[in-house]
Amino acid sequence: MIVDFFNNMAKRIVLFSETAPISNEGKTRLQHYVIFLMLGVPTMTLFSLYSFYKGNTTLALVILPPAIALLAGIFVIRSLKDGTWVYRINAIAYMSLLIYMIMIGGDGGSKALWSYTWPLISCFLLGYIEGSLWSILLLSITLIAYNSPISQLIERYDYPPDFQLRFLITYSICAALASWFEYSRAYYRQESNQKNLSLDLEHRKLKKEIATRKALQEQLVITAKTDSLTGILNRGAFWERAEQEWDKHQHLADTISFAILDIDHFKKINDTYGHPAGDEVIRQVVNNTLSCIRTVDIIGRIGGEEFAIIMLRTASEDATKIANRICSAVSQQETRYQQDSIKCTVSCGLYSTDNEQHSLDSIYQKADQLLYLAKKTGRNQVVTEKESDLIT
Numbered sequence: 001m002i003v004d005f006f007n008n009m010a011k012r013i014v015l016f017s018e019t020a021p022i023s024n025e026g027k028t029r030l031q032h033y034v035i036f037l038m039l040g041v042p043t044m045t046l047f048s049l050y051s052f053y054k055g056n057t058t059l060a061l062v063i064l065p066p067a068i069a070l071l072a073g074i075f076v077i078r079s080l081k082d083g084t085w086v087y088r089i090n091a092i093a094y095m096s097l098l099i100y101m102i103m104i105g106g107d108g109g110s111k112a113l114w115s116y117t118w119p120l121i122s123c124f125l126l127g128y129i130e131g132s133l134w135s136i137l138l139l140s141i142t143l144i145a146y147n148s149p150i151s152q153l154i155e156r157y158d159y160p161p162d163f164q165l166r167f168l169i170t171y172s173i174c175a176a177l178a179s180w181f182e183y184s185r186a187y188y189r190q191e192s193n194q195k196n197l198s199l200d201l202e203h204r205k206l207k208k209e210i211a212t213r214k215a216l217q218e219q220l221v222i223t224a225k226t227d228s229l230t231g232i233l234n235r236g237a238f239w240e241r242a243e244q245e246w247d248k249h250q251h252l253a254d255t256i257s258f259a260i261l262d263i264d265h266f267k268k269i270n271d272t273y274g275h276p277a278g279d280e281v282i283r284q285v286v287n288n289t290l291s292c293i294r295t296v297d298i299i300g301r302i303g304g305e306e307f308a309i310i311m312l313r314t315a316s317e318d319a320t321k322i323a324n325r326i327c328s329a330v331s332q333q334e335t336r337y338q339q340d341s342i343k344c345t346v347s348c349g350l351y352s353t354d355n356e357q358h359s360l361d362s363i364y365q366k367a368d369q370l371l372y373l374a375k376k377t378g379r380n381q382v383v384t385e386k387e388s389d390l391i392t
């Protein structure tokens with residue numbers, strides 16, 4: 001339970017750290033470091049205070065650097081991708097403290113027993129290979145320092161020979177257990193990492209496939225709504241958009257203009273130049289029309305050579321200007337097809353309204369009647385309701 005508590009705390013700190021994306025192994029090491037920090041700093045602080053209280057000022061001061069290094073490390077680690085060097089510096093600080101404690105021994109040599117913590121900490125922080133090397137390093141440096149003249153400077157403790165032997169055996173067992181423990185943990189972690197990796201790969205593949213299908217579906221929807229010859233909305237999609245805009249229009253009580261364009265004598269063009277040439281004429285008429293209207297206007301191909309345009313928030317005067325511009329642009333158009341140069345014109349019926357009593361269908365009927373008048377009275381012209389009064 002206590003272990004769970006520390007693990008949870010460590011996980012939280014890892015999650016909240018600013019560390020750049022690190023490997024799972026890196027996360028585990030960081031968690032171990034946090035556990036070491038949470039246990040080590042209070043213990044070392046208490047130990048330092050106790051030593052101070054007991055009058056052992058040197059020991060009290062020697063304990064402080066590793067505690068400070070532990071605390072400082074966590075702030076540095078937050079911005080590092082790999083904390084190995086922070087762990088190594090802490091390893092040096094803590095190991096130096098342990099060597100000092102082994103040298104001075106304390107009550108009956110009890111301070112030397114702290115070094116049993118070392119193999120586990122070094123293996124947890126630096127992995128079983130480097131951790132084992134650090135365990136051996138502690139033993140080697142202690143043996144050299146203990147038997148060198150330096151030991152006289154810090155009043156080395158004279159351990160009885162049997163204590164030394166028992167210490168060596170116990171420490172070796174601790175080191176062996178710690179490295180075996182970390183080795184098996186690393187082994188299982190690697191196994192689960194590999195499983196995670198393949199799951200991750202599968203997950204990414206699925207995500208990619210879903211995105212491809214979604215894009216395909218979107219493309220299908222667009223294709224289903226688009227007229228393949230001209231790229232503008234087809235009849236069904238145009239009326240769908242028109243209904244939506246009509247609902248908004250009624251709600252806002254805006255002026256709306258409805259234009260129907262029809263290419264004049266198109267049958268003759270087909271008969272003279274052929275169907276493919278007629279197709280090219282339709283395409284160019286649409287391109288010319290698109291260059292005269294705004295992007296917010298709705299245009300659709302509602303018949304073979306018939307197009308409808310809804311000009312939103314556009315009163316009769318402006319809509320008439322736009323429709324005339326289209327007629328003029330088309331009349332100047334010359335469609336080149338093979339050896340031929342084809343000229344054509346369009347007729348337009350235009351109806352504008354801000355009358356909320358109308359239905360979309362009745363507006364369409366009105367515009368269609370005006371188109372009929374435009375055809376009847378000479379073609380290549382725009383007929384609005386105003387002109388229709390004059391004509392009839």
Ligand SMILES: Nc1nc2c(ncn2[C@@H]2O[C@H](COP(=O)(O)OP(=O)(O)OP(=O)(O)O)[C@@H](O)[C@H]2O)c(=O)[nH]1
Pocket residue numbers: 229262263264265266267268270274275276277278279282303304305375
């Ligand atoms: N090339 C081509 N022709 C089409 C297409 N759709 C319809 N048509 C032709 O367009 C012609 C329309 O002819 P009509 O409805 O008689 O009208 P018009 O000849 O344009 O005469 P007015 O409208 O009275 O000026 C028909 O011959 C259709 O076959 C198409 O996608 N491509």
